[in-house]
Amino acid sequence: MTVAALHDPDSTGETCLQLTGISKRFGNLHVLDDVALSVRHGERRGIIGPNGAGKTTLFNVIAGELAPTSGKVHLYGREITRLPPHSRARLGLARTFQTTTLLPGLTVVENLVLSLQALTPTRFQCFVPRTRYRAFREEALRLLGQVQLDHCADWLVRALGHGEQRQVEILMALAQRPKLLLLDEPTAGLSAADAVLVTDMLRAYHRDVAMVLIEHDLSVVFNVVERITVLHYGRVVAEESVEGIHDNPVVQEIYLGGKL
Amino acid sequence: MISRSWRNIAIIGVLLVLAIAVPRLGLPAFYVSLLTQTWIYGILAMSLDLLVGFTGLVSFMQAAFFGIGAYVVAIGATRYHFVDFWLTLVVAVLVAGIAAAAFGALALRAEDAGFIIITLALNEIVWGLAYQWVSMSGGDNGITGFLRVNVGPFHTTDNSGFYYLSLTALIICLTLLVLMVRSPFGLVLVGARERPRRMAALGYNVWLFRYLALVIAAMFAAVAGVLFAYYNEFVGPGSLSLDTTVQVLIMVILGGTGTLIGPLLGAGILVFLSNALSDITQRWVLILGAVYVVTVMYAPDGIVGLINRLAARARSRRELSLAASAAPAGAFNPRGGPER
Ligand SMILES: Nc1ncnc2c1ncn2[C@@H]1O[C@H](COP(=O)(O)OP(=O)(O)O)[C@@H](O)[C@H]1O
Ligand SMILES: [Mg+2]
Secondary structure, eight states: OOHHHHTOOOTTOOEEEEEEEEEEEETTEEEEEEEEEEEETTOEEEEEOOTTSSHHHHHHHHHTSSOOSEEEEEETTEEOTTOOHHHHHHTTEEEEOSSOOOOTTSBHHHHHHHHHHTTSGGGGOOSSOGGGOHHHHHHHHHHHHHTTOGGGTTSBGGGSOHHHHHHHHHHHHHHTOOSEEEEESTTTTOOHHHHHHHHHHHHHSOTTSEEEEEOSOHHHHHHHOSEEEEEETTEEEEEEEHHHHTTOHHHIIIIITTOO | OOOHHHHHHHHHHHHHHHHHHGGGTTOOHHHHHHHHHHHHHHHHHHHHHIIIIIIOOOOSOHHHHHHHHHHHHHHHHHHSOOOOHHHHHHHHHHHHHHHHHHHHHHHTTSOHHHHHHHHHHHHHHHHHHHHHOHHHHOGGGOBOOOOOOOBTTBOTTSHHHHHHHHHHHHHHHHHHHHHHHTSHHHHHHHHHHHOHHHHHHHTOOHHHHHHHHHHHHHHHHHHHHHHHHHHHTOBOGGGGSHHHHHHHHHHHHHHOTTOSHHHHHHHHHHHHHHHHHHHHOTTHHHHHHHHHHHHHHHOTTHHHHHHHHHHHHHHHHHHHHHHHHHSOGGGSOTTOOOOO
């Protein structure tokens, strides 16, 4: 039994994210085809599928960077299909990118402060030095302390290792206490040890936030999520619990090649 | 060892005392006037640095707002008999802000090269308006027939009085801009320049912040324009020409973008160079171009950037020799340590 299953939230819980009939075309290329997806409050969901299946495109549709050709996106019952990315973030949606996207020329704390002040009116304050806002810095240090990174609080982000940068990116997303976190291949390009750091961090996080996780490394998926959606050529071809995914014939045929 | 911030404060203090002393040193009036122009163009160049250096917007329309500020003075005084300095200043800043709100909405529909081209076109439109609308602007002849007005303690009719007015304005603008780039708002501008996608994902309306920066920068440019009009007691379309825009951009890049103080230095270099060279040769613009090319090639981050790099190199050499003589071999931080 996985650790995630121990925490399985009430399966009758509220719906966090709901996609209905999402399609996305780039010219003649159908990248997403009638995708439906429903994620409950606090759920941990994995999305797997071969390269080019449309996983990142799906995230971009959910986060608002791409408008779907058709279909609707709902967050906690509210339709957000036409909202820009920043408005969705203000409704509690956070994300990490497939390639770590931080502000490399700023310090680790500055990156976190940007995240913390984003949802407050302080972001418009233009005549008071940042150093006056001690609470942001203290909260940033507290968050860094949770992953033993407080010693590099004042380093430039680019001085951190890949794994640490990933951790900072996830911390930035979690610092806003989002309701839904989208993680696009959070362990891609990390060493095995760094990948463990990241998965431990995700597993340990409390269950108020729903997470949708795109992953190539299936051991990561199985460690963190309880349900898995399989995307293939832009279509949802299977949705299964972690326990059931091994035996799903569609999955075995098209993705796992029967070797799982 | 004296901390670097104390050293900086000391340097600023010395420079300030020097700047205040200049008109009393018995220098030829010519130099006082060049420094006055440096302070005025310095405000303009710093306002552009807020966009180019901090927000990442290479705007070619900053001269338009400078010119709008200047024309508000001239038109206000000659047609509407505005002679109150403060009222004129407020109106000029507001008009420039409103113009920037309109132009910004147009220009920010595009990014990068598109933004540059739109701002260039908008600047040309404002210039064309000043050039063509003869009944209002005096066309090519510009507007004369208004005089400097005294401002508080500054007797602007003598040149040292105007020098102190400009220096005071510079210090106020520099202080406000330094506060701004060190504020939470300033951090957002830098974030939006570096990683707009990340900033949007965090919940920042990147467009809005760029827009606000554009409007704020235009207001500072208008302050410079007001001083410029009073200083010359003349305003012509040259003040908002593409020429002016390009020269201000060169001031910013030459001095070092994203440093505020660099563009002020750049303004000084251009003011002094243009005066020295235009006496000798008509082709001073060519020499300016050459200076610019050399900067871009050998000091892409400007003079301030070059100084910082040389200082960092000297410091690390000093630290290395210290480390070699004193520290055990293992003390070297494997990660290279904090870069700041
Ligand atoms: N902006 C775009 N324009 C055109 N094609 C795109 C665009 N974004 C993604 N694609 C195409 O969509 C397909 C799915 O890409 P992506 O969503 O990144 O897949 P995945 O993340 O599952 O590997 C790929 O064939 C890719 O080339
Ligand atoms: Mg992808």
